[in-house]
Amino acid sequence: MPERGYYGQFGGSFIPEILVATFDELIQAFEEAKADPGFWKAYETLMGSYSCRPTPLSYAENLTEHFGGARIYIKREDLNHTGAHKANNVMGQGLLVKRMGKSRVIAETGAGQHGVATATMAAKFGFDCTIYMGEVDVQRQRPNVFWMERLGATVVPVTEGTRILKDAINEAFRDWVTNMDDTHYALGTACGPHPFPEMVTWFQSIIGQEARGQVLKETGRLPTRVYACVGGGSNAMGVFSGFLDDDVELVGVEAGGRGLDTGAHAARLASRDASLGVAQGYKTYFLQDDDGQMRETHSVAAGLDYVGVSPILSHLKESGRVRFAAATDQEVVDALSLTIRKEGLIPALESAHGFVQAFKEAPELSRDDVILINQSGRGDKDIFTVADAFDDPNWRQFIRDKAEEYDAR
Ligand SMILES: *Cc1c(COP(=O)(O)O)cnc(C)c1O
Numbered sequence: 001m002p003e004r005g006y007y008g009q010f011g012g013s014f015i016p017e018i019l020v021a022t023f024d025e026l027i028q029a030f031e032e033a034k035a036d037p038g039f040w041k042a043y044e045t046l047m048g049s050y051s052c053r054p055t056p057l058s059y060a061e062n063l064t065e066h067f068g069g070a071r072i073y074i075k076r077e078d079l080n081h082t083g084a085h086k087a088n089n090v091m092g093q094g095l096l097v098k099r100m101g102k103s104r105v106i107a108e109t110g111a112g113q114h115g116v117a118t119a120t121m122a123a124k125f126g127f128d129c130t131i132y133m134g135e136v137d138v139q140r141q142r143p144n145v146f147w148m149e150r151l152g153a154t155v156v157p158v159t160e161g162t163r164i165l166k167d168a169i170n171e172a173f174r175d176w177v178t179n180m181d182d183t184h185y186a187l188g189t190a191c192g193p194h195p196f197p198e199m200v201t202w203f204q205s206i207i208g209q210e211a212r213g214q215v216l217k218e219t220g221r222l223p224t225r226v227y228a229c230v231g232g233g234s235n236a237m238g239v240f241s242g243f244l245d246d247d248v249e250l251v252g253v254e255a256g257g258r259g260l261d262t263g264a265h266a267a268r269l270a271s272r273d274a275s276l277g278v279a280q281g282y283k284t285y286f287l288q289d290d291d292g293q294m295r296e297t298h299s300v301a302a303g304l305d306y307v308g309v310s311p312i313l314s315h316l317k318e319s320g321r322v323r324f325a326a327a328t329d330q331e332v333v334d335a336l337s338l339t340i341r342k343e344g345l346i347p348a349l350e351s352a353h354g355f356v357q358a359f360k361e362a363p364e365l366s367r368d369d370v371i372l373i374n375q376s377g378r379g380d381k382d383i384f385t386v387a388d389a390f391d392d393p394n395w396r397q398f399i400r401d402k403a404e405e406y407d408a409r
Contacts, residue, residue, distance in 0.1 A: 005194025008318055010311035013193035014281050019173075022180040027195050029100045034202065039099075043092055044206070050124070051081040051091065053206065057214035057372075062342040063359075070224060070365035072358065074345065075211045075239060075374045084348065084377030085207060085235045086117040090186055092203030094121040097184045104128040104183040108172045110137055110165030111302030112144025113381070114188035119153035121186070129153040132171040134164035141302070143381075166294055166307060169280055189232025190310040193281035197312050201237040208242020211372060219370050225249040225361065228374040229353035230269070230324070231303050233310030235376035240322065249323065251361075252313060253353040255299030256326030266297040268309040269317045270326040284311045300329035300385060301349035303377075327356035333389045335359055336379065348377035349385060 005011050015023060033039040047053035056079065060072040077085040097105060105127045109115030115131040122129035131148055135157040138145055148155050161167040169192075176185045190200040215223050226243055228236035230252040240250045257265030260273075266287065268274040274285040277292055287295045287307045299305040316322040327335070335355040339345055347355060351374070358373045365371065379386065387395040 005198070007197075007312045007315035009276075010284050010314040011194060011197060012278075012283050012311075014278050014283070015193050016177065018177055019180070022176065023193065023195075025100065026184070029096055030195050030199050033096055033099060039095065043095055043203070046091055046095065047088065047206065051087045052079045054210040054214075055079050055207075057211065057218060058343075058345070059218070060343050060345075063339065064362075066338075066342060067359060067362040069363040069367070070369035070371045071219070071367060072362060073215060073218070073223070073370060073372050075207060075214075075372060077207060077235065078345075078347065078351070078375050078378035082113075082117045082120050083381065084113060084117070085204060085238060086114055086188065086377075087120075088206055088238065089188070089200050089203045089234060090114070090117045090121040093184065093186045093199075094125045094127075097127065097186075098125060100184065102127075102182050102184050104130070104179065105186050106130045106132065106172050106175050106179075106183055107186045107188060108132050108165065108168040109144075109188065110134070110168070110305065112137065112141035112148070113303060113377070115148050115153070115155070116144050116151070118186050118188075119148040119151035122153060123151045130175065131155050132158055132168040132175070134158050134162070134168050136163040137165065137168070162296075165305075166280065173281075189234040190237045190312060191232045191280070191282060191284070191308055197282070197310055200234050201241060201310075201312060204234050204238025205241035207235065207238035207374065208240060210242075211239055211374075212242035215370060215372055221370060222246050222248050223372040224365060224369040225251055225358075226372045226374070227251045227253060227354040227358040229301075229304060229350050229376060230254050230309065230313065231266075231306050231350060232308070233313045235374055237310060237312055239372070239374040240316075244321070250316075250321065251357055252322050252324045253357045254324060254326045255297075255301060255304035255353060256328040256331070257298040257300070259328055260326055263295075264298040265326065266299045266305050266307075267326040268307075269313065270324040280308060282308075282311055284308050284314045300332055300389070301353065303348070303350040304353065325357045327353040331356045333386070336386070345375065346379040347375045348379045349382045351376045352379075
């Protein structure tokens with residue numbers, strides 16, 4: 001039997017001695033919740049009344065016509081409260097925090113989306129909330145910082161290291177060590193020490209459970225392939241969970257950035273640039289140099305811009321169950337434009353990575369085939385990046401006018 005929390009050679013729990021008791025408490029609470037059908041019921045009820053669950057399945061009729069191959073279906077995680085699948089994870093952990101009788105939550109955030117989701121959960125449950133965010137990210141993601149603060153969270157800019165996501169994670173762990181009794185660390189993706197990869201996947205598996213039933217009901221068959229973007233891996237694990245035991249091909253799409261041969265990407269499993277390592281409490285593939293220093297990553301989608309990846313996905317790659325591909329920034333912007341124009345849907349830049357690979361492969365399949373794409377989030381948040389990518393002159397003028405308006409005050 002493999003040790004608990006291991007997936008093949010990946011995963012584990014590499015934590016300071018002082019946190020062992022806190023992790024044991026969390027593991028026990030999670031195991032009890034998982035064994036209690038009432039807990040999942042309460043979770044489903046909460047997500048139904050607060051976050052649009054079950055999210056719909058949309059038939060992309062125009063894109064299907066356009067590509068002339070497989071029928072394309074889209075799982076609409078963008079319709080969750082706060083605009084992405086992240087709500088599933090944070091609301092689930094919120095219920096667990098209540099069950100453990102704790103009163104404070106902390107979280108790391110890079111792009112700010114997980115910070116906003118966690119601050120929303122804390123407001124709803126009445127928890128105190130502190131969000132750690134690299135100083136560079138605080139400057140880059142002002143709108144999300146604005147909303148976190150309105151939601152009552154304290155946002156702490158992290159000035160250590162390179163002042164980005166990985167530094168925020170370290171700082172969150174430091175906080176947890178000193179405030180274990182009343183505090184829960186709501187980690188944002190299917191990474192980190194056990195039980196986080198398993199626990200986050202469990203909450204996100206609601207996506208795959210729903211999607212499997214919806215595709216069957218709608219088409220009378222299972223999908224040929226399922227596509228999802230991969231940052232830390234939580235939305236991918238969520239949708240893949242519904243199909244792991246089926247004869248369904250699963251495809252994870254990472255950030256190819258400026259191209260896999262440029263080094264400016266975040267492809268851990270689709271490139272040869274990552275190597276096995278232990279960092280941030282777990283063992284997986286990391287984009288690191290020969291000395292184990294984390295490399296700088298790049299993606300047009302801030303949510304995919306991470307050096308590690310879920311140990312469960314590393315294992316599913318090694319065992320051949322999940323195939324991995326990468327989409328470049330330019331391909332992503334093109335797929336986004338097409339989806340907006342053809343379907344009136346605005347996927348997040350992260351989600352659009354999955355669309356890129358699905359669009360490449362749809363024409364080689366037949367009309368009997370069904371493919372499913374997980375639209376992990378909505379793209380409204382990306383207006384600054386997307387407007388820049390299209391170099392929209394009216395948008396540029398709008399920003400200038402706004403700046404002048406402020407200067408004049
Ligand atoms: C955060 C985010 C991601 C990446 O996180 P995963 O854990 O890989 O799912 C993907 N899509 C959206 C919309 C996000 O906000």
